Amino acid sequence: MYVWARFARMAATAGRRGGYTFGADSRLTFRCLPTDIDFNLHLNNARYMMLADLGRIDIFLRSGLWALARERRWAPMLGGLQTVFAREIRLWQRFDVVSSLETWEGTAVIGRHRFVLDGGMTAAIILTTAGIYDRSGRRFVPMGDIAHMLGHDAPPRPLTEAESVFVASHANLRSLAKTGR
Template identity: 65%
Template sequence: MYVWGRLARMMATAGSRGSYQMGDESRLAFRCLPTDIDFNRHLNNARYMMLADLGRIDIFIRAGLIRLARTNGWAPMIGGLQSAYVREIKLWRRFEVVSSIETWEDSQVIGKHRFVLDNGETAALIMTTAGVYDRNARRFLDIDEVVAALGRSAQPRPPSEAERAFMASHQNLRDQAKRTG
C-alpha cells in the first residue's frame, strides 16, 4: 500500500513543484521505511528502482507528457538502467531522489536519478534510457518530435563520454537478450 501512497503524494503535490523545463530537477523527499529494507537493514535494491520511477513520473507529469501521451496514444517506456550504490540508506534515514533528463539522441532519452542523503552525500546513482512509443504508428518517436509536441524548443546537448558508454553497454545487452530468445 505505501508504494501507492508515495505515488499519490507525488501526484498530489506535483503542481506545487511547477512546470518541468529541460535542465530542471525533480526533487522528492523520502524516509527509509521498514518496508523498504532488506536483511542488512538498509534500502533494498528494488526500492531504488521504484523510487526512481516516481522521479520519472514526476517529470513526465510536470512536463505535460502524461497528458499528451494519453491524448495521442503514446507510452513513455524505460529501456534500461545502470545503478551504482556508494553509501547505505539505513532505516529511518531521510533522503531525496533528484531526477533529471540529461539529454537525448534520436528516440532515446538519458535520465539520471541521484539518491542524496540528508547530509548532502550521494548514496546511489542510476542512469536510465527511455523512449516514447507511439502505439498507433507502432514505433518509438524521435524525441525532438515529443519536445515539439510539448510546445518546447529545447535542444539536447551531446551525450557525455559516460552517457555514450552507458548507451553502448545498454545496446549490447539488448542485442544479447534478443539473441538468446
C-alpha cells in the first residue's frame, strides 16, 4: 500500500485533532506494514521520508497554511533534509510520527519529525528545511509574513546548535549542487 490510504486517513481526521500552532506537535500513529519494509524486515529508509511528508501536510492543513497557499497560488517546497536512524521499526510495530515547525529564518522554516516507538524511545529524527514559493511573484515568501497571516506574531526562537549545523550543512551541499559537483 502506497501512502494514499494513510494520506486519506490523516486528511479525514485533521479536523478532530484541532488547529496547529507554531512550535506545537502533530502526532500521527502508524503501524509498519509489509509494504513498508525492506529485506531486513524493518521500515524502509524511503518510507521514513514519505511518512514525514504526511506530518508536514497535517501541519499545513491544521494551521491554515494549505488554504492560504491555495488562495494565493503558493507552493510549499521542501529544501532538504537530514535523517538519523537510532533504532529500527520492525514489521507490524506501532509508532508515532511527531512533527513540528521548530523555528524559521528568512524564507526558510526548520521542521522536525521524530519517529517514536511505544514506550517513548526515538527510532529516527528528520530535520527539514522548507519554504513557501509564490509562483506569481517568483520568489519565496518570508516565513515571518506567513506566521503573521496565520495568527502567530511571536518572533522565531534562535536556532539550536544542531539546527545551526544542519542549516550550514544544507547551505554547503546546496552550493555544491548548484555548481554541478
